[in-house]
Amino acid sequence: MAEPKRVVIVGGGFGGLACARALDGTDAAVTLLDRHNYHLFTPLLYQVATALLDPSDIAFPLRRAFRKSPNVRFRQATVTGVDLDARTVRTHAGDEIGYDTLVLATGGTNNYFGNAPLAEHSIGMKTLPEAMRLRNHVLSCLEEAEQTREADERRTWLTFVVVGGGPTGVEYAGALDELLDLVVGRDYPSLKRSDARIVLVEGLDRLLGAFHPKLGRYAEETLRRFGIEVRTQALVEKADDSSVTLRSGETIHARTIVWSAGVRPSDPLNGAPRARSKRLEADEYLRLRGRDEVFVIGDAASVATPKGELPMLSPPAMQEGRYVARAINTGRSTKPFHYLDKGTMATIGRHAAVADVRGVKLKGILGWLAWLFVHIYYLIGFRNRVAVLASWGWNYFLRDRPIRLIVRGDPDPLADEIDRG
Numbered sequence: 262m263a264e265p266k267r268v269v270i271v272g273g274g275f276g277g278l279a280c281a282r283a284l285d286g287t288d289a290a291v292t293l294l295d296r297h298n299y300h301l302f303t304p305l306l307y308q309v310a311t312a313l314l315d316p317s318d319i320a321f322p323l324r325r326a327f328r329k330s331p332n333v334r335f336r337q338a339t340v341t342g343v344d345l346d347a348r349t350v351r352t353h354a355g356d357e358i359g360y361d362t363l364v365l366a367t368g369g370t371n372n373y374f375g376n377a378p379l380a381e382h383s384i385g386m387k388t389l390p391e392a393m394r395l396r397n398h399v400l401s402c403l404e405e406a407e408q409t410r411e412a413d414e415r416r417t418w419l420t421f422v423v424v425g426g427g428p429t430g431v432e433y434a435g436a437l438d439e440l441l442d443l444v445v446g447r448d449y450p451s452l453k454r455s456d457a458r459i460v461l462v463e464g465l466d467r468l469l470g471a472f473h474p475k476l477g478r479y480a481e482e483t484l485r486r487f488g489i490e491v492r493t494q495a496l497v498e499k500a501d502d503s504s505v506t507l508r509s510g511e512t513i514h515a516r517t518i519v520w521s522a523g524v525r526p527s528d529p530l531n532g533a534p535r536a537r538s539k540r541l542e543a544d545e546y547l548r549l550r551g552r553d554e555v556f557v558i559g560d561a562a563s564v565a566t567p568k569g570e571l572p573m574l575s576p577p578a579m580q581e582g583r584y585v586a587r588a589i590n591t592g593r594s595t596k597p598f599h600y601l602d603k604g605t606m607a608t609i610g611r612h613a614a615v616a617d618v619r620g621v622k623l624k625g626i627l628g629w630l631a632w633l634f635v636h637i638y639y640l641i642g643f644r645n646r647v648a649v650l651a652s653w654g655w656n657y658f659l660r661d662r663p664i665r666l667i668v669r670g671d672p673d674p675l676a677d678e679i680d681r682g
């Protein structure tokens with residue numbers, strides 16, 4: 262009998278998990294590697310950062326996902342290198358794992374465009390440790406503000422600058438506003454809500470650049486109505502631990518800078534062909550250009566279409582993962598990969614969201630309901646769905662975000678590594 266084909270998947274995010282699930286129960290011997298032992302549902306990360314959800318509500322243990330699988334094995338490991346000629350991946354522990362087929366699905370990380378001080382003084386929101394760091398930091402700022410007698414210093418603790426007007430920045434700014442409304446003046450009776458500022462800074466001339474302009478305008482108007490200051494065509498030039506300076510020369514005194522303005526691919530390949538975006542260049546069958554046995558998917562991969570490169574979003578990653586699994590399973594790719602665009606959405610606050618679903622543009626409460634439904638549907642794990650629904654219900658009816666805890670654990674060099682670049 263022929264040996265089963267050894268498939269190594271690096272990354273248990275949206276793309277890697279979809280691929281591993283589609284290979285579950287097939288003849289392939291699949292090893293799934295991830296530096297974390299969980300799959301992370303990133304679209305709700307900002308709700309962990311704003312004390313609405315618990316980290317465990319949006320993460321799912323990868324070993325649990327394949328507990329009953331006859332052929333998929335998970336291993337927690339950071340892949341530090343790939344020898345394409347020898348067909349092996351190297352892990353942080355120095356182990357070499359051989360493969361017949363490799364699927365690289367290592368996603369993306371924060372891009373600071375080489376601005377090291379910005380990387381040092383801002384907090385990103387790509388990983389669970391970063392979201393928890395942000396939650397701890399914002400709550401600590403409120404604690405500090407309450408104990409500060411000096412008015413300017415207090416306002417600096419209470420000023421929150423969010424850089425990046427894409428979905429993550431818009432969602433985080435809206436949710437932070439709601440958190441401040443709930444706690445300032447109540448949990449912190451000596452603080453005034455009017456002393457707290459949120460400033461959203463965007464380099465383009467409008468928010469939500471990937472959405473229809475009408476939806477971007479709606480998002481901006483809604484955030485302004487909440488009292489959030491929106492600066493468009495504004496670029497951050499400098500930052501230190503108590504201020505941000507924009508290219509216009511304006512300095513905003515703030516102890517919090519949230520960075521959601523840039524993503525770059527993160528992968529352990531050296532010398533591989535890359536697109537201008539630095540993502541690994543995939544051919545029409547999602548193979549790394551020039552390597553038939555290596556597939557690249559998700560945020561790490563540049564997949565060209567007539568409309569340009571596919572965006573760094575979860576639906577392309579999942580569709581690519583399933584396509585690659587089919588190709589591995591059947592031993593060939595007959596048709597080039599085709600992405601079915603089902604639309605994009607972003608929430609802004611209570612009863613306010615935007616959704617562009619196959620050309621149908623929704624905003625306000627309809628967009629918000631569509632957003633709620635889609636996110637519960639795609640969340641992995643029944644327990645997580647129940648927990649998230651319960652927390653949303655609690656927050657909606659009681660106007661309370663109960664996870665206002667400042668909890669700092671010891672840094673874990675393997676799992677908490679935050680890639681700065």
Ligand SMILES: Cc1cc2nc3c(=O)[nH]c(=O)nc-3n(C[C@H](O)[C@H](O)[C@H](O)COP(=O)(O)OP(=O)(O)OC[C@H]3O[C@@H](n4cnc5c(N)ncnc54)[C@H](O)[C@@H]3O)c2cc1C
Pocket residue numbers: 271272273274275276277294295296297299300301303304305306307338339340341366367368369386387388428429527528529558559560561572573574575576578606
């Ligand atoms: C805050 C936030 C909100 C988002 N909201 C949305 C949204 O609402 N809708 C949407 O469609 N998209 C959203 N996205 C984008 C979406 O998360 C990505 O497009 C999607 O996760 C890409 O899937 P992926 O499989 O390529 O990578 P990921 O899902 O990021 O998975 C990559 C995996 O690889 C692992 N990994 C990385 N490097 C290594 C290594 N060297 N060794 C081992 N393991 C490694 C990581 O731990 C991770 O588990 C959001 C992203 C963020 C950060």
